[in-house]
Amino acid sequence: MPSHPVSSTPTFLYGTAWKEDRTAALTELALRAGFRGIDTANQRRHYFEAGVGEALAAAYLAGIVTRADLFLQTKFTYRRGQDHRLPYDPEATLSTQVAQSLGSSLEHLGCDYVDSFALHGPASNYDWTDFDAEAWKAMRQERDAGRTRLLGVSNVSLEHLEQMTSAGSELPGFVQNRCYASQGWDREVRQFCRERGIIYQGFSLLTANVDVVHHPMIAALAARMSATPSQIIFAFARAIGILPLTGTSSSEHMKQDLASLQIALPPDAVQAIESLAG
Secondary structure, eight states: OOOOOOOOOOSSEEEOTTOGGGHHHHHHHHHHHTOOEEEOOSOTTTOOHHHHHHHHHHHHHTTSOOGGGOEEEEEEOOGGGOOSOOSSOTTSOHHHHHHHHHHHHHHHHTSSOEEEEEEOSOSSSSOOOHHHHHHHHHHHHHHHTTSEEEEEEESOOHHHHHHHHHTTOOOOSEEEEEOOGGGTTTHHHHHHHHHHTOEEEEEOTTTTOHHHHTOHHHHHHHHHTTOOHHHHHHHHHHHTTEEEEEOOOOHHHHHHHHHGGGOOOOHHHHHHHHHTTO
16 A cells, blocks of 8 residues: 555544635635645535645645645545536446546545545435445545545444444444534434544534524633633534534634634533533
8 A cells, every 4th residue: 555644633624615616715724724634525516626626736835734734535425416517427336436536536636645535425314225335345445545544434324334333344434424412412423433433523513503602601601711602612522522624714713713722621511511402
């Protein structure tokens, strides 16, 4: 397997979805702010991955970062999650589509490997299917060939993960899910990950939990700790074992989000925020 400089897992990920023609500028802004983990996907419907590549090239040229400083994560997305702008031949086998998708990602990002390659979501909302097993095998082959260091799965349920286990499949290094406070911040999946050393990535921590962000208790805690409510949520997420993502387009919020890494919530505050989930 080709050897690459090993980027450590970052403490914060910058998400590049839904930015379209602002993708390059915002990703470069995030790199300048201090983000070293970048999350994207080869899914033109929601991501402009080539724009991420433009930002990386500009950041390298400006001497802000080197490739070895970064943690780059992209995803393989099934046909049903794509629009007409496909990164692979829809008539090809699934294994070939996986290889074509990652090859296209490497071209977009201007590199010869990514740090994490994730399945963007299982083929079924309920089961880990034969399609998933085939895609996962192809992804492992990409990893073994050195085109990615680690593998992940996104938008998965506890059932998906338990079925992977029952099938004797190699488990992912990362799980990335949308995190709802109303569902205990994805408590069951987080527990599964914690017990097996899988890193849990949480996205939509703010947008999926507007009521919590604006809760009087969060406001009081933020005032007490000279922080913003958003910073409290990100600090809470880290305290319960979540590697957070942010997709903010605000330079000020980028800096605030990274500054939240310095906030250590007392255990009683962590428990109180967890209790808001019900």
